[in-house]
Amino acid sequence: MIDIQALTFTYKDETAPALENITLSVPEGGFLGIIGPAGAGKTTLARAIGGIVPHHYPGDYYGSVKVDGLDTIDNRLTDLSRIVGTVFQDVDSQIISSVVEDELLYGMENFGIPHDEIPRRMEFALKQVGIESLRERTIASLSGGQRQKVAIASVIALRPKVLVLDEPTGELDPASSRQIFTLLKTLNEEYGITVVIIEQKIMLLCEFARQLMVLDHGRIFVKGDTREVLSHAEELEALGVNCPRVAYLSRLLEKETRETLPVCVSIEEAEAMVRGLMK
Template sequence: MIQIKGLSFLYNDSKEPALNNINLQIGEGEFVGIVGPTGAGKSTLALCLNGVIPHFLHGEFYGEVKVDGKDTVENDCARIAYSVGSVFQDPEAQIVSTRVEDEIAFGLENLNIPRIEIAARIKESLEMTGISDLRDYSTTQLSGGQKQRVAIASAIALRPKILVLDEPTSELDPKGSLDIFNTLQKLNKEYSITIVVIEQKIQLLTEYCSRLVVMEKGSVLLDGPTRNVLANQEILQKIGVNSSPVTRLAYMLKKEGLYQGEFPINVEEAYLVVSKVLSEKRR
């Protein structure tokens, strides 16, 4: 679904490359989390997936990016938008209409989708994101989480195969963040949409993503199944990627030689790890 080969990018006015020889392949139906310290190049990578780079933001571009088989240099952003839906960090910047329904229709009208089809797509995307009741709301009266979901609904109305989200929960409380990730999980499981999400909240990535990509200084430092990536605690701590309490607990038990198994990714699994360690100690 996503094929990145030898991608390097240097913004016009900077000296250091923002991306440095990225190689990444993401298959259909994957739910991938991207994490890394500030300035690592995460947002730049997202902009390469939706074609904003190189079509709107200019610089030196090397390598190849293909999404859904489309080369992002040869295809313009409108064509790429049929395959890749984007949700940016700040929903305010993305929302252009005053009514929720019009906001979702906006992208569809730009692609010259027939009226009757637009009505069906609005209904469908509102249902998929669980906000059918917001259809007639003014976009100015929405909460941060509702705005994020309207942005997601607008993106999926174009029926993309891939959804790329850059810190979609940055302005949300824990409950709002969970709602967004539950929505993403549903889109991934029920509609097989490939999800690539940049996120600082490692706990959310740990619980929801099947694969983690860790970026640092424009490169991919670690990439693999979530558990395997989390096992590299020394590296993650060194670059300042904090870990969830369940990961830290398992790491400490491992360091003390009390536990050798796989890294737990949620509280239930951590409970089993602790029970196992305690029962072995008692013996």
């Protein structure tokens, strides 16, 4: 669904590339998590998947990005936006209406969603994101976290084939963050939507993402299945990426048991492993 070949991109007037030689493939129905330190190029990559780099942000661009078979260079942003829905890191830059329900309506009307389907989609999106009660509120009266939820709901209502979310839970509390991840899982599993999410809450990311990619200085530090990436926990630590504590558990226990143990990605898995060993 997403096919990136040797992408190198330098923003106009900059000298160092923001992305360097990125090759990545995300299958249809994939769920990819992206992590990495500040300035690693995560946002630039999100922009490149949606085509905003280089259509909106010009620069030196080498390599190719294809989504659903369309090369982002050869296609217009309006066509690409039918395939890729993006929730930007700075949600305020993407909200254009002054009332919550208008924001969702605007997107759906622009997309040409049939009129009789709009109410159903509106209710689904508001309910799933947990903001039904905010429907008639003005955007200006909302908190940062609530605005983040509005931006997520507007994109979800469009049901794009690919959802790209750039730190969508940055202003959300742990319960709301988990709610968003659970929603993404539903959209991914039940509707086959391909999910790419940049996220600092690594514990949640590891629990939900099937693939992980770690970026550093514009380059891929490591990528692969979540479990495989977490087996590099010590190297990631050195990069400033703190892996979930459960990821270290099997290494610690291996020293005691002298058995090779699988890396755990959730507390449930860790609990099952410890119980198994105690038997």
